[in-house]
Amino acid sequence: MRNTQATQKIYDIIKDSEIALSHSEVQNMLPEGFCDRATIYRVLERLAQKGSIHKIVNVDGVINYAACEYAANTPSATHVHFNCERCQTVTCLEEIKPNFTLPKNYKIHQSNFVLSGICPNCSAN
Amino acid sequence: MRNTQATQKIYDIIKDSEIALSHSEVQNMLPEGFCDRATIYRVLERLAQKGSIHKIVNVDGVINYAACEYAANTPSATHVHFNCERCQTVTCLEEIKPNFTLPKNYKIHQSNFVLSGICPNCSAN
């Protein structure tokens, strides 16, 4: 993978973000006209493919990207994300590792575990 | 909620299906020109609201609907769905109830737990 302006900047934005970001959120955080919409889609796809970032699908079906320390979507490192109904942010609950028995005959490649409700920040305000 | 043709038919399709269905799958299973696209969206939303069916978001962000015996997305009855990469079907793994400690200060209203990979059917063929 080549080290282009777009790749660097987009990766930095996701890495430096406390919360998971959707395509459109990334777009809004980039300087106006920095790069094309299609490029952002392609870069996000490439970074996820490579494993630098990973996908989280929230309860509305919106795809978010985050750079958690542990990959969230490999069977061995499954952890949960939280999607706030009020502020819409997606946060990583790295400390919660759900236990479940793997189903027989199913081959697991990915997981996406999401809880939604109200986050501590929104509860307080 | 009124008992209309569209509501009945769409509910029957979902109830009688072994797998969870997306909006477009429901549309394809209805007779040509049976009702408008918008109506299907509205009916699905209404049935989910009422609790007759529930939403499952697969790993690609596609929203599916199913009529599981136990609601899958209330915190108390969380269970897992499986999304096959090959045949794209979404099946309900009612027997798997993951254990996890609820996070402090977060108020949970919904959950969406999805595993993906290859289903037994596709593994065999």
Place this chain on the structure above:
DNA sequence: ACTTTTATTGCAACACTGTTGCATTTGCAA
């Protein structure tokens, strides 16, 4: 330092998904 190769990008066009306003129809209760 210059050339070559090929991954990446921009642009434009496109398909698909989901939503909304409004006039019309229909279920259901009075």
Place this chain on the structure above:
DNA sequence: TTGCAAATGCAACAGTGTTGCAATAAAAGT
């Protein structure tokens, strides 16, 4: 049977994600 509100059809729309192709730029070779 009548009247009201819910539900529908239609059309227009916004947003999302994809694709083909020519232009550009990163990185390796000379």
